[in-house]
Amino acid sequence: AQTVTQSQPEMSVQEAETVTLSCTYDTSESDYYLFWYKQPPSRQMILVIRQEAYKQQNATENRFSVNFQKAAKSFSLKISDSQLGDAAMYFCAYCMEYGNKLVFGAGTILRVKS
Amino acid sequence: DVKVTQSSRYLVKRTGEKVFLECVQDMDHENMFWYRQDPGLGLRLIYFSYDVKMKEKGDIPEGYSVSREKKERFSLILESASTNQTSMYLCASLTGQGRPEAFFGQGTRLTVV
Numbered sequence: 001a002q003t004v005t006q007s008q009p010e011m012s013v014q015e016a017e018t019v020t021l022s023c024t025y026d027t028s029e030s031d032y033y034l035f036w037y038k039q040p041p042s043r044q045m046i047l048v049i050r051q052e053a054y055k056q057q058n059a060t061e062n063r064f065s066v067n068f069q070k071a072a073k074s075f076s077l078k079i080s081d082s083q084l085g086d087a088a089m090y091f092c093a094y095c096m097e098y099g100n101k102l103v104f105g106a107g108t109i110l111r112v113k114s
Numbered sequence: 115d116v117k118v119t120q121s122s123r124y125l126v127k128r129t130g131e132k133v134f135l136e137c138v139q140d141m142d143h144e145n146m147f148w149y150r151q152d153p154g155l156g157l158r159l160i161y162f163s164y165d166v167k168m169k170e171k172g173d174i175p176e177g178y179s180v181s182r183e184k185k186e187r188f189s190l191i192l193e194s195a196s197t198n199q200t201s202m203y204l205c206a207s208l209t210g211q212g213r214p215e216a217f218f219g220q221g222t223r224l225t226v227v
Contacts, residue, residue: 001173009154033214045204045218052213091156095214100164101172102147102208102216106156 002027004094006105013082014113020067021077021108023092029053031097034068034075039089039107048090051075079110087112116141120205120219127226133192135222137205143217145208146188147172148180150201151221157204163188195226 003026013019025034036048051059051068058066063083067076079086092105121136139146145164149157149172159172161180169180177199181189188207192199205219 006156035216037216043202043221045206045216047215050213050215093216095208095216100145101159101162101170102145102206103159104149104157106154 002029002094002096002101002103004092004103004105006092006108008108009106010109010111012111012113013079013086015082015084017082018078018080019082019110021079021090021092021110023075023077023105025073025075025092025094027073027094027096029096033095033097034066035093035095036064036066036077037091037093037104038086039091041088045091049077082112084112084114086110116207116217118205118207118217118219120203120222122222123220125222125224127192127195127224129196129226131192131195131226133195133224133226135190135192135203135205135224137188137190137219138186139188139207139217140186141207141209141217142185143207143209144185145210146182147206147208147216148178148188148190149204149206150174151204152201160190197226200224200226 034051038046063080095102147162148160163182179191203222206216
C-alpha cells in the first residue's frame with residue numbers, strides 16, 4: 001500500500017528566510033505524481049507544486065521548489081523568502097500514474113514569524 | 115474555474131442518526147474522494163470512486179458507505195453516526211491523466227452528539 005510520511009508536525013521560519021518541509025513516501029510503482037498542498041485557516045486546499053516521477057528535473061513555482069529523490073523516495077518542499085501568507089498547514093500527497101487513489105501525509109504546520 | 119461543492123459547512127447530528135454528506139463537482143472528473151481530517155492525522159482516505167457506480171475502500175472505511183449514481187455527485191453516508199465520527203470531512207475530485215490535480219470542497223465540520 002502507498003503511504004506518505006511527514007515527520008515534522010510543526011515548523012517555524014522567520015519572514016524572508018528559507019524553510020524546508022520533509023516528506024517521504026512508499027510505493028512499488030515507477031510512474032506516479034507527488035504534490036504539495038497548502039491549507040490556510042480558511043480550510044481551502046490549494047495546490048502548491050506538482051512533480052512527475054518520470055521527470056528528473058525538480059519542479060519549481062516561483063518561491064517554491066522541491067527536492068525530488070526518487071531512489072530515496074523523498075520529496076521535500078523548499079520555500080524561499082518566506083512571507084506571512086505562507087503560514088498554513090502543508091500536506092504532501094501521492095497518486096499513481098492513472099489517478100485513482102490519492103494519498104496524503106499527516107501534514108506540517110508552518111508558522112512564519114515577523 | 116473548477117468547483118467542488120459540499121452540501122454543508124457545519125453539521126450537528128445525534129448519535130445513531132443516518133447522515134448524508136453530499137459532494138458535487140462541475141468538471142466531469144472521473145475520480146472523486148472522501149477524506150476525514152483530524153489533528154495530527156492528516157487527511158485519511160475513507161472511500162474513492164473512479165467512475166459512476168464504482169467505489170473502492172480507502173484506509174478507514176469502517177462505519178461509512180458511499181454512493182455515486184451520477185458522475186458529478188459523490189455521497190458519503192454514515193449509517194449510524196457515532197461520536198468518534200466527529201471530524202472535518204473533505205471531498206475532492208481529481209483531473210484525469212497527464213497532469214493530475216485534485217480540487218477540494220470547502221469541508222464539512224461534522225459534530226456527533
